[in-house]
Amino acid sequence: MLIKSLDLPADVRNFYIDSGIEELYPPQSEAIESGLLNGWNVLAAIPTASGKTLLAELAMLKSISKGGKALYIVPLRALASEKYNRFREFSSIGIKENGIRVGISTGDFDYRDEWLGSNDIIVATSEKTDSLLRNRTSWMSDITTIVVDEVHLLNSANRGPTLEITLTKLMELNPECQIIALSATVGNAGDIADWLDAGLVISEWRPTTLHEGVFYGSGIDFRNSFKAIEARTDDSSLNVLLDTLSDDGQCLVFESSRRNCVGFAKKAGPVVAETLDPETSKALEDLVLQIIEFGESDITYSLAECVRNGVAFHHAGLNVKHRRIVENGFKDNLIKVICSTPTLAAGLNLPARRVIVRNYKRYDPNFGMEPIPVLDYKQMAGRAGRPHLDPYGESVIMARSEDEVKSLFANYIHADAEDITSKLGTENALRTHVLSTIVHGIAGTRDGLMSFMGSTFFAHQNGTDDLKAIVDECLDFLVEHRMLDDQGDKGFVPTSLGKMVTTLYIDPLSAALIVEGLEKARYVTDLTLLHLVCRTPDMRLLYLRSKDYEGLNDFVIEHKDELVDIPSPFKATDYEFFLAEVKTAVLVLDWINERSVEYITRKYNVGEGDVHVFAGIACWLMHAISVLSTLPDIKWPDVTPLLEKRLQYGIRPELKDLVDIRGIGRSRARVLYESGFQNIDDVETAGMDTITALIGPNLAIKVFDDISMKNKMKVKV
Template sequence: MGLKETNIDELPINQRVIDLLKGIGIVKLFPPQEMAFNTKLLQGENLVLAFPTSSGKTLVAEIAMLKAILEGRGKALYLVPLRALAHEKYADFKKYEKIGITVAVSVGDYDSSGTRLKEADIVIMTTEKADSIIRHNVDWLHKIGIVVADEIHLVNDSSRGPTLEMVIAKLERLLSGIQVLALSATISNADEIASWLDAKLVKSSWRPIPLTEGVFLDGEITFEDNTSRNIRMKRKEHIADIVCDILEEDGQVLVFVSSRRSTVSLSKRIASSVRPYLTPQDLDELHRVSKSLVSSATVPESTKTLSDVLRKGSAFHHAGLKNRERSIIESCFRNNTLKAIIATPTLAAGVNLPARRVVIRDYRRFERGRGSYPIPILEYKQMAGRAGRPAYDDYGEAILIARSELEREFLMENYVLSETEAITSKLASPKALRFHLLSTIAGGITRTREKIDNLIEGTFYSHQFEKWEIDHHITSVITFLEDGGLTKSDNGGTLVATPLGERTSRLYIDPYSAILLRNTLGKSEEITEIGLLHLICHTPDQPTSYIARSEFEDYEIMVADYLPDLSVPLPDSWEDPESYTNYLAELKTARLLQDWINEKSEREMTENYNVGMGDVHRYVRSAEWLLYSTSEICRVTAITKHIPLIHKLHSRIRHGVKEELLELVGLRGIGRVRARMLFNNGLHNLSDLYKADIQKIGRVPAIGTGIAMSIKKQLGFDVDESKAEITLENEPLLDESMQTLLEDFE
């Protein structure tokens, strides 16, 4: 391979792979890809690719994975930071099933070890899921021959970075000879990543699609190459002018703002400006999907707003939306019926979307406890890099917004013309260390201090800092785990996990949570429903809702009312105002969970707590997991007195129902809404259903004959199976949009 453009044909890989790639239009390698293949990557060497956004890093990884698989070097593990990216890669890699390569994706449920994954050639996982798999020591772990770490620069991220570097360090210790391929943004210290991974570094600044970055001020965009473009300023909202300017040319736009609230307000403000750019077909299609979002009268206000703006060709996108809403928006944008998305930066990691222009409206971010600060250049470049993606456009533009000449210069200097900063390891945090060290002790990877030190040497941290800097943190974590009864050491210095430590590691919760739960439940004689929910919300593993100034007083009054039920002491509002505020937020979240199990509707919950339904689902899923964890902790520590309450609450949280419905929701196909319908129509339990005939059950609203037959079958009746199955499949009630409607049905 020389300097000429390499055809895909020339790669030393299986002809069927080549044919498949050519079939989807990948004929020539991009120059940085060629540089990657000029190394010993295909012979199994470790490699770090530091290429710009959209330069095709994934294809290099795909070919390296296929090579390893087809040569029998083992299966491939593809690590991603976010679920959305996992799903995108899964949809993309499925093309290889045509040549007999099996692909699986796994993102959720930390405690399951996933047998289907065992057979797959390529397994796509979030980093956290991979960490959990390692903790379970699944038998197929040793079959992994190559691991790809996508978006490796996220080792810089304080919440998820430590897990990423520990997963790689653990895999390298467990599987000698495993090949590591890391895909990185263009960061200034990519060489440090390479030295950490004992890998060759290939760096490039080439981009397949030209991306021009610039700053907008007073009707003019000035680009990095000193050219400029005037925008006709016709509207009150200048973002609308910037958006419409590119719609004139049939392009699409992605606007990044810093908060969820801004995504909503801005998309409302630009929607009517975007509408004239829709074709009659776009309008029809958008009308259809927006209608499906609001198929019931009781949907939350936020969903109605989404449906309204979507109909006009613009939409908002943030983590508070339901998964289904997010995927509808993404797919409408991909097929160009939706013209503009206003998003929070969660949409910036690695996704391929057809945005010719990306507008980064906010370069400042606000964080609780930190105030407002300018985002890192790396984050700006990731957002900018969503513009001009090869599959969709032949050029791209990224635009920052200035309000004054001074700000324009600042943005040009500090973002557009700046190199991304160096990244640093965040492993030295006590929370990250206790979480990961317990897991390696429990998994037998590090039974001695020496082994721990040896593992830490394999982390990015050790390649950046002196070992003594982390030594005392390690010592205090070991003491913390031992004092908390999660580990024990013998005289020879061997460290072992206690049954509680073992279970905690596999439950994938913070050791601190396990200690808190055991200590609190161990000493409480009695605990109430709200007391238990609040305790769960007090653990560092439970996400909690934000508490606004205006809500403060309400929750202060509520705390006073509930105090006798709460087993966690109330912090002093003067001495420790932060913990005090957190305590109120925990109570708010506990109340929200209580509403969920009292069958409140989506609308009531989102409106009373000022959260999105996506948030409610997140709180519920996490609480469900923590309640399960709590029951496991009680089981291994023989604190039996609270177990019945914990079990009951766990099932109620899982299904979102009052106790009286628990029997009914045990049936397949029966969720909180259908169960309530059956109950209110006199069918209170399995024995009532046993006695009732199919017609009677089928007449209950939201049930229908198909479900009625399925119920009878589950109760052991001899129903004409084929008929039941067919009816079930054709049953419109099983349609996802109807499902959502049902979830709202009161």
């Protein structure tokens, strides 16, 4: 099917033709035949790199050409940025008088972001979309096309319930809206399509042929062929990797843990470096300088050394800038190998000639090392083969015995992906959504709630009988903790606390624990508030190591009056969980007391990215405490706004004014403060030359530009 034959405005057709896309892939043609351009719902369950995004683009642009508005929902912030940058290319398409406008929203969860309504395409995470619904954002009812990327994440225990409820609410709010759902190939795609009332496009077609095989012994056993691999080193994975590079390909290596990722990248570096040409080596040195500039911990220098050799590791422990440098270096074909945890397979568009799965097992805290799901393997394998660049793609699983070879073929290569099942059926998953559904006015009685729940994917798969008891438990909890008022036959009315909790996008249990904790606290310090934050289910906790217990016990004894609700040490499970809370609180305390990132990463065995995640979540929850403090019937401390800012920047109180200057973070603010400058006025008075001597010319220019802009804004006010 040719682009020029599609029922689209000429400017849209020409945009794709001019960019080199003249003909649709077979699954794309099937989607058109299923009513994609006629406003019908479509679920496309097709492999990675088979053109799913183009389907969404065509549907959105057709809708916009008729005066509509599109919402593109993604699971990850990184993916949101990638799609936002892609859709901004539509600004040249002349179907709107002022061009197609694109907005992105992934941040604060307690804002309506009404300004986004002026855009034609809005990109948002599922959590942000949920929060926009909770905050009654007016433009949500104007959406005419909804795209749900990675809809198979309904199967995720963490993200699935929010995605499911958000979709259910959107279908309730905009019943005439077109839904385009994009998915990996899963076992029960028809089940999801039936729930969405969507036409189903299911295909295994790929633009680049994928060969899947298992390495054992002297080579790779593909389904119908065998490829011998030269034994250049004593490590089979390195040999497979070097074979890829010798054919001018790039390689993605998937490992089971961060430690293994870093370890293999370091091992691969010296042998990969020998394959690099002088021009590539010179370009890599520029990346090395960028990595060092944007890093503060030991991992920075490990990453820099790997990248110097043409290799990188990629996992959630890296800071955001390091991840972007690695991704862009790989896209530019400077970095030849990325060793990653499976998270890379799910979220980012980084295909390679060959994918090596070094370890198909992953650590589970409850069961130890467990084989990964077939769906996860298919996501990894799907990254093999760059469309229009590689003649083929290869996915290789490393085996350790002949029996394992047979098992891997049976359980992964020849296996179908698992069925997707709803994860909505627990109190933990439903509690926040029951409250938000009542606050949002979608339902106000038990019967109304059950009617709404009857539209969920869970009910589609299982009926509503199992949900009734769970909904009742949630309602009882919300009434007990003063978030709902039970008015008998009239139903439930949200209280001021309930409305606030929903708007803040925190778990009702978090709010209950915070309120109860402050009531029990003997006196309130920074540690008290941080411990309250770390007690909540919204906070991510550090793992305990055997060597932690003695030091944490001593800390608890020393600070017992500042900690909330200390359980008995004889209740082993409760006390261990409590110690994990304390350990996490102390990490965040180190952060706001300006301990270096290097010190924190070493002490707690975490990455730079982890430090910012812990601080970011704590900042969000401290903001929630600040807002909740406005409730008239509860006494709250007045230190939370300052603590919120300290968590955002990792600073002591005296730096709070300096970090308001754009480009001045915790380190440079400390340099300025120690040199006698306490606020913006002090910096402005000192002048350019003095500040340049302290922080360098480039940043000094940005600082004074920012000060000038702030002064102009003051004049306008």
